[in-house]
Amino acid sequence: xxxxxxxxxxxxxxxxxxxxxxxxxxxxxxxxxxxxxxxxxxxxxxxxxxxxxxxxxxxxxxxxxxxxxxxxxxxxxxxxxxxxxxxxxxxxxxxxxxxxxxxxxxxxxxxxxxxxxxxxxxxxxxxxxxxxxxxxxxxxxxxxxxxxxxxxxxxxxxxxxxxxxxxxxxxxxxxxxxxxxxxxxxxxxxxxxxxxxxxxxxxxxxxxxxxxxxxxxxxxxxxxxxxx
Ligand SMILES: [Zn+2]
Numbered sequence: 001x002x003x004x005x006x007x008x009x010x011x012x013x014x015x016x017x018x019x020x021x022x023x024x025x026x027x028x029x030x031x032x033x034x035x036x037x038x039x040x041x042x043x044x045x046x047x048x049x050x051x052x053x054x055x056x057x058x059x060x061x062x063x064x065x066x067x068x069x070x071x072x073x074x075x076x077x078x079x080x081x082x083x084x085x086x087x088x089x090x091x092x093x094x095x096x097x098x099x100x101x102x103x104x105x106x107x108x109x110x111x112x113x114x115x116x117x118x119x120x121x122x123x124x125x126x127x128x129x130x131x132x133x134x135x136x137x138x139x140x141x142x143x144x145x146x147x148x149x150x151x152x153x154x155x156x157x158x159x160x161x162x163x164x165x166x167x168x169x170x171x172x173x174x175x176x177x178x179x180x181x182x183x184x185x186x187x188x189x190x191x192x193x194x195x196x197x198x199x200x201x202x203x204x205x206x207x208x209x210x211x212x213x214x215x216x217x218x219x220x221x222x223x224x225x226x227x228x
Pocket of ligand 1: 009
């Protein structure tokens with residue numbers, strides 16, 4: 001028996017399609033959200049104009065789930081802080097970073113009416129100081145973007161929690177099979193906007209989720225269960 005956990009970042013509106021897939025297949029998931037960059041209304045996914053000069057994923061925007069729709073979209077899933085405005089270690093002061101992490105947690109706990117002691121490091125950036133500050137603030141884990149092989153629960157410091165791979169990693173099933181041999185936790189992550197409006201990628205992901213859910217040797221868990 002192995003346990004499988006997944007988490008998804010940034011609160012993009014492509015999560016609407018994603019959460020429908022997870023509900024259909026009874027998959028657990030954690031969503032890492034930034035309440036400081038949400039509008040009241042949901043901004044739906046869209047392609048930018050060809051001359052758009054800002055950041056995009058291959059010219060595509062995943063949009064953003066609005067405050068009004070948060071509980072409808074993410075109801076039944078676990079929620080974790082991803083800072084108010086994606087404050088990233090190394091780009092803002094330590095004080096600003098930790099305020100972003102803690103304020104986001106408070107808003108998310110009020111919105112969802114549950115404890116949200118988890119964290120995902122924006123851009124995967126960490127430092128010794130920020131790890132200590134996050135631990136002192138009472139967070140239980142912080143997901144990095146480091147990949148490990150084998151049981152993801154064999155982690156030295158939960159504030160530097162590593163996953164096995166990204167959901168589009170070419171070695172996704174190899175990593176999964178490795179954990180199956182030894183037992184333990186297989187943990188993957190991603191951003192739903194990476195699938196854009198490409199039906200092939202969405203079908204591919206749904207197939208993965210279905211295969212995991214239908215595997216009698218697999219049990220879905222939440223990310224917080226990895227460190228509990
Ligand atoms: Zn992010």
